Amino acid sequence: MSDPVSATPSVFAPWADPSETPLIHFQNVTKRFGDFTAIDDLTIDIYEKEFFALLGPSGCGKTTLMRMLAGFETPSEGVINLAGKNIVPVPPNKRPVNMMFQSYALFPHLTVAQNIAFGLERSKMPKDKVGARVDEMLKLVQLEKFGGRKPHQISGGQRQRVALARSLAKAPKLLLLDEPLGALDKKLRIETQFELMEIQETTGTTFVIVTHDQEEAMTVASRIAVMDHGRMVQVDTPDRIYETPNSVYVADFIGDVNLIEGNAASHHKDGKIEIHWREGEPPVVGTPMVPVQDGTRCTFAIRPEKVHISKEHPEGKANIVHGKILDIAYLGNISTYHVELPNGHVVKAQTSNNQRIERRKYTWDDEVWLWWSETAGVVLTA
Numbered sequence: 016m017s018d019p020v021s022a023t024p025s026v027f028a029p030w031a032d033p034s035e036t037p038l039i040h041f042q043n044v045t046k047r048f049g050d051f052t053a054i055d056d057l058t059i060d061i062y063e064k065e066f067f068a069l070l071g072p073s074g075c076g077k078t079t080l081m082r083m084l085a086g087f088e089t090p091s092e093g094v095i096n097l098a099g100k101n102i103v104p105v106p107p108n109k110r111p112v113n114m115m116f117q118s119y120a121l122f123p124h125l126t127v128a129q130n131i132a133f134g135l136e137r138s139k140m141p142k143d144k145v146g147a148r149v150d151e152m153l154k155l156v157q158l159e160k161f162g163g164r165k166p167h168q169i170s171g172g173q174r175q176r177v178a179l180a181r182s183l184a185k186a187p188k189l190l191l192l193d194e195p196l197g198a199l200d201k202k203l204r205i206e207t208q209f210e211l212m213e214i215q216e217t218t219g220t221t222f223v224i225v226t227h228d229q230e231e232a233m234t235v236a237s238r239i240a241v242m243d244h245g246r247m248v249q250v251d252t253p254d255r256i257y258e259t260p261n262s263v264y265v266a267d268f269i270g271d272v273n274l275i276e277g278n279a280a281s282h283h284k285d286g287k288i289e290i291h292w293r294e295g296e297p298p299v300v301g302t303p304m305v306p307v308q309d310g311t312r313c314t315f316a317i318r319p320e321k322v323h324i325s326k327e328h329p330e331g332k333a334n335i336v337h338g339k340i341l342d343i344a345y346l347g348n349i350s351t352y353h354v355e356l357p358n359g360h361v362v363k364a365q366t367s368n369n370q371r372i373e374r375r376k377y378t379w380d381d382e383v384w385l386w387w388s389e390t391a392g393v394v395l396t397a
Contacts, residue, residue: 040059041093072268113190316395324384328384
């Protein structure tokens with residue numbers, strides 16, 4: 016008998032497979048409100064079973080994009096295909112799309128079960144099947160014991176799950192979530208994020224979520240579209256958005272980052288460049304995303320957790336700066352040190368708090384050395 020071969024888990028990445036057909040296809044979509052362009056000539060594909068996040072500040076166009084998918088707004092130009100069909104002329108109630116709002120919009124006079132059944136009954140589903148579907152949805156969101164309660168008799172997190180169950184009851188091809196966790200406190204929001212991911216995976220429904228919460232998008236999404244002024248600045252997986260941002264805007268928007276701006280100078284044989292950024296400071300050595308010519312104005316972006324801190328001068332390192340601890344942000348599991356260099360520039364370094372706070376190595380006004388490897392950050396020219 017031959018030895019069993021262990022199956023390698025497949026990576027979910029339909030966007031990387033040319034043979035895959037997208038579920039949603041925006042083709043040169045523009046949306047104007049008078050003289051204001053909310054969405055500017057946007058083309059993007061979203062695939063079946065994706066958990067896709069639209070992320071950006073207020074006014075970037077993410078909600079307008081979602082409302083066009085739902086049918087509440089009509090593009091000024093362009094086509095939106097869903098499962099190969101142009102849905103622009105299709106009214107909202109005829110689209111295989113459902114939308115879950117931040118307010119949940121539950122009927123206060125109906126029970127949890129009746130709220131979930133409401134859309135099914137209006138779709139003229141046979142009564143004997145409505146009850147079974149409601150039970151299935153209650154089980155999916157782990158609220159089997161709460162079907163007879165009214166919305167005011169359950170918690171905020173449970174109301175959120177009722178709204179989710181109601182949205183999924185008719186098995187839409189696409190579920191749109193508009194800031195769905197915004198009304199929850201932080202701890203419950205984090206718990207609910209994982210519940211959302213599990214439910215999305217169980218049902219196989221394509222989720223598109225609108226959020227301005229970077230941590231939320233990084234947690235739940237298979238891919239993130241970072242938006243700015245009606246355009247998608249970068250569309251990629253959470254790890255690539257964080258580790259290899261394609262612009263200063265994305266690097267600065269996602270998480271905490273140190274940005275050092277200067278001019279590219281001498282090049283190393285291995286593709287690394289030197290960035291001259293302050294008189295009296297050694298040049299920063301970094302790895303550019305694309306070839307950079309001498310004299311190009313560029314920005315070196317490095318995350319605080321990749322910056323090392325030491326009281327002793329680190330020997331043999333390429334990127335070393337010296338300064339004084341100006342401030343300390345204690346966040347329980349980590350501490351962020353704000354170190355002011357002699358030229359006034361502040362660099363942030365982050366360390367894990369493996370010991371009790373009274374045993375901390377560094378404190379205010381300590382003189383310290385910071386250093387990082389040549390590949391720890393990225394060189395950006397946009």
